[in-house]
Amino acid sequence: xxxxxxxxxxxxxxxxxxxxxxxxxxxxxxxxxxxxxxxxxxxxxxxxxxxxxxxxxxxxxxxxxxxxxxxxxxxxxxxxxxxxxxxxxxxxxxxxxxxxxxxxxxxxxxxxxxxxxxxxxxxxxxxxxxxxxxxxxxxxxxxxxxxxxxxxxxxxxxxxxxxxxxxxxxxxxxxxxxxxxxxxxxxxxxxxxxxxxxxxxxxxxxxxxxxxxxxxxxxxxxxxxxxxxxxxxxxxxxxxxxxxxxxxxxxxxxxxxxxxxxxxxxxxxxxxxxxxxxxxxxxxxxxxxxxxxxxxxxxxxxxxxxxxxxxxxxxxxxxxxxxxxxxxxxxxxxxxxxxxxxxxxxxxxxxxxxxxxxxxxxxxxxxxxxx
Numbered sequence: 001x002x003x004x005x006x007x008x009x010x011x012x013x014x015x016x017x018x019x020x021x022x023x024x025x026x027x028x029x030x031x032x033x034x035x036x037x038x039x040x041x042x043x044x045x046x047x048x049x050x051x052x053x054x055x056x057x058x059x060x061x062x063x064x065x066x067x068x069x070x071x072x073x074x075x076x077x078x079x080x081x082x083x084x085x086x087x088x089x090x091x092x093x094x095x096x097x098x099x100x101x102x103x104x105x106x107x108x109x110x111x112x113x114x115x116x117x118x119x120x121x122x123x124x125x126x127x128x129x130x131x132x133x134x135x136x137x138x139x140x141x142x143x144x145x146x147x148x149x150x151x152x153x154x155x156x157x158x159x160x161x162x163x164x165x166x167x168x169x170x171x172x173x174x175x176x177x178x179x180x181x182x183x184x185x186x187x188x189x190x191x192x193x194x195x196x197x198x199x200x201x202x203x204x205x206x207x208x209x210x211x212x213x214x215x216x217x218x219x220x221x222x223x224x225x226x227x228x229x230x231x232x233x234x235x236x237x238x239x240x241x242x243x244x245x246x247x248x249x250x251x252x253x254x255x256x257x258x259x260x261x262x263x264x265x266x267x268x269x270x271x272x273x274x275x276x277x278x279x280x281x282x283x284x285x286x287x288x289x290x291x292x293x294x295x296x297x298x299x300x301x302x303x304x305x306x307x308x309x310x311x312x313x314x315x316x317x318x319x320x321x322x323x324x325x326x327x328x329x330x331x332x333x334x335x336x337x338x339x340x341x342x343x344x345x346x347x348x349x350x351x352x353x354x355x356x357x358x359x360x361x362x363x364x365x366x367x368x369x370x371x
Contacts, residue, residue, distance in 0.1 A: 001053055001057060002040060002049075002050065002053055005049050005053055006046075006049070007040065007041065007046050007049065007050065008042065009040055013039055013040055016039050017035065017036055017039050017040065020035045020039060021035060022359065029058070033054055036050075036054065037050055037051075037054070119131060119134065119135070119351065120350060120351045120352045120355075121350050121351075121352055122350060122351075123321075123325070123349050123350060124205070124206050124209050124321065124349055124350065125205040125206065125321075125349075132208065132209065135209060135212075135351055136209070136212045136216075136245075138351055139209070139212055139213055139216045139351070139354060140212075140216045140219070142216065142220070142354060142355060142358045143220060143358060144193070144216075144217050144220045144221045144358055144361060145190075145221070145361065145362050146190070146191045146192075146193055146221065146285075146286045146361040146362070146364070147190075147191050147286075147361070147362060147363070147364070148188040148189065148190060148191060149188065149189055149190075149191040149283065149284060149314070150186040150187075150188060151186060151187045151188070151189050152186070153186070153187040154184040154185065154186060154187065155184060155185060155186075155187045156182060156183075156184055156185075157183065157184060157185035158183055158185065159183045159184050159185030159186070160183070160185075161183060161184050161185075162181055162182070162183055162184075163182040163183055163184040166182045166184075167180070167181055167182055170182070189283075190221070190223055191223075191283075191284070191285060191286060191314060192223040192224070192225065192280075192283050192285035192286075193217065193221055193223065193224045193225070193285055193286050193287075193288065193361075194224075194225045194227075194280050194281065194285045194286070194287045194288070194313065195214055195217060195224060195225070195226045195227065195288045195290070196227050196229065196268075196269070196272065196287070196288065196289045196290065196291075197210045197211075197213075197214060197226070197227070197228050197229070197290045197291075198228075198229060198230070198263065198265065198290060198291035198292065199228045199229070199230055199256065199259055199260065200229075200230040200231075200260065200261055200262060200263035200294070201230075201260045201261060201262070201263075202263060202292050202294045203291065203292055203321070204260045206321050206348075206349075207259070207260070210228075210290060211248070211249055211252055212245065212249075213290075213354065214226045214236065214240055215240050215245055215248050215249075218237070218240040218241065223285075224237065224240075225237050225276070225279075225280040225285070226240055227272060227276070228252070228256050229264075229265070229268035229269075229272075230256075230258040230259065230260070230261040230262060230263060230264075230268075231258045231261045231262045231263070231264050231267075231268075232257070232258055232264075232267075232268065232271065233268040233269075233271040233272050233275075234255055234256045234257070234258075235276065236251075236252050236255055236256070238251075239251030239252045239255055240252070262296055263291075263294050263295050263296055264295065264296055264297045265291055265293075265295040265297065265302050265305075265334060265338075266295060266297040266298065266299075266301035266302030266303075266304070266305050266306075266334070267297055267301065269302070269305035269306065269308075269309060270301065270305050272305075272309075273305065273308055273309070273312075277312065281309075281312040281313055284312075284313060284314040285313055285314060286313065286314050286315050286317065286361060286364060287309055287310075287313040287315070287316045287317065288317050288319060289306075289309075289316065289317070289318045289319065289342075290318075290319045290320075290321075290348060291318070291319075291320065292320055292321060292322050293320060293322075293330060293332050293334055293335040293338075294332060294334075295332070295333075295334035295335075297334070299333040299334050299336070299337035299338075300337065302334045302337055302338050303337035303338050303340075303341065306338040306341045306342065307341040309341075310341045310342065310343065314364075315343045315344070315364045316341070316342055316343045316344075317342075317343060317344040317346060317357075317360075317364070318338075318339075318342045318344065318345050318346070319346055319347070319348035319353075319357070320345065320346070320347065320348065321347070321348050321349040322349070323345070323346065323347035323348075323349065324347045324349055324350075324353075325349070330345070343364075344360070344364070346360075
C-alpha cells in the first residue's frame with residue numbers, strides 16, 4: 001500500500017521492519033507505529049502520507065465489525081475482536097476485504113487490532129476447546145530458528161586460514177606465482193533441536209498441546225528429533241513428518257503405549273542415551289526437556305542422565321508448565337538433583353512463554369554462544 005502511495009519501500013527495509021518488530025511489544029499500537037515510521041519513511045514530505053496509510057490500514061471496516069467504524073487516529077481503538085489465533089496474543093492478523101476497490105486508500109486489507117492479552121497469558125490447562133484451537137494456530141505461526149553451528153568442513157570465504165589448494169590451482173594461470181592468497185572459513189549449518197516431552201499422568205492437561213508444539217517445531221525446523229516419555233521412551237520424529245496435523249496426532253497416539261502413565265524421567269533419559277544419543281546428539285543440538293519434574297525414580301539416576309545430556313548438547317533448556325503457578329517451588333527430589341545440570345529453567349504454561357522461548361532459541365543457538 002505504501003508503494004502505491006509513492007513511498008520508496010524495498011525488500012531490505014521490510015526485512016529491517018520485521019527484525020525491529022521482534023524487539024517491541026506488538027500489543028502496543030504506538031510502538032508498532034513508530035517502528036514502522038522510523039524505518040519506512042525517509043523523506044519529510046512522506047510523513048503525512050504514512051500517517052494516513054497507517055490509520056487506514058488498521059481501521060476496522062463497518063462491514064467487518066457490524067457497527068460504525070471508529071474514527072481514524074493512532075489513539076482510537078475499535079471494538080474487541082474475538083480471542084482467536086495470534087490476534088489474542090497481541091499479534092496482527094489480516095482479514096481480506098472481498099469488496100476492495102483499486103484506489104490506494106480504498107483497496108486495503110483491513111485487520112482487527114486487539115490489545116487483549118488474556119489468551120496469551122492464560123494457562124494451557126484452563127483452555128476451552130475453541131481456545132485450544134486458537135492456541136494451536138498461534139503455535140504453528142511461531143518461527144523456530146535455533147541459530148547456526150560450525151561444521152568441520154571448510155569453504156571459500158574471509159576466514160583465518162589460507163586455502164593453499166586454491167592458491168596453487170590459481171598459480172598455474174600466472175606461471176607459478178601466487179598473486180593472491182585465498183582464505184577459507186568453516187561451513188555453517190542450522191543447529192538441530194532435540195525435543196523430549198513428558199506425557200505422564202501429571203502432564204495430561206498439557207499433553208495435547210505438547211504434540212502440536214512438537215509438530216509445529218518439526219514443520220518450521222526440519223532438523224528436529226522428537227521423543228515422548230512416561231514410563232518408557234518413544235521416538236515420534238517419523239510420525240511428526242506427516243503432511244497434516246490430524247495424521248500426525250493419530251500416528252503419535254498409536255506409537256505411544258504408555259500415554260498418561262507414571263513418570264520415570266531418569267530411566268527414559270537413560271534409554272535415550274543408550275538407543276538414540278549417538279545419533280541425536282552428534283551435532284551438538286539445543287535440547288528441550290518438557291516436564292513438570294514429578295519423577296518416581298531415584299534422584300541420582302535423573303541427575304546423572306541430565307548431566308550427561310547437558311555435556312552432549314549445545315544448551316539444555318528445561319521447560320516446566322508449573323512455573324508461574326501460585327506457590328510453586330521446584331522442591332521435588334528429582335528436580336533438586338537435576339537443576340544444577342540445566343542451563344535454563346523456564347515456564348511453558350502459556351502462549352507468551354512459547355513466544356519468548358522462540359525468541360530465546362535464536363540467541364542461545366547462534367555461532368559462538370555457549371552456556
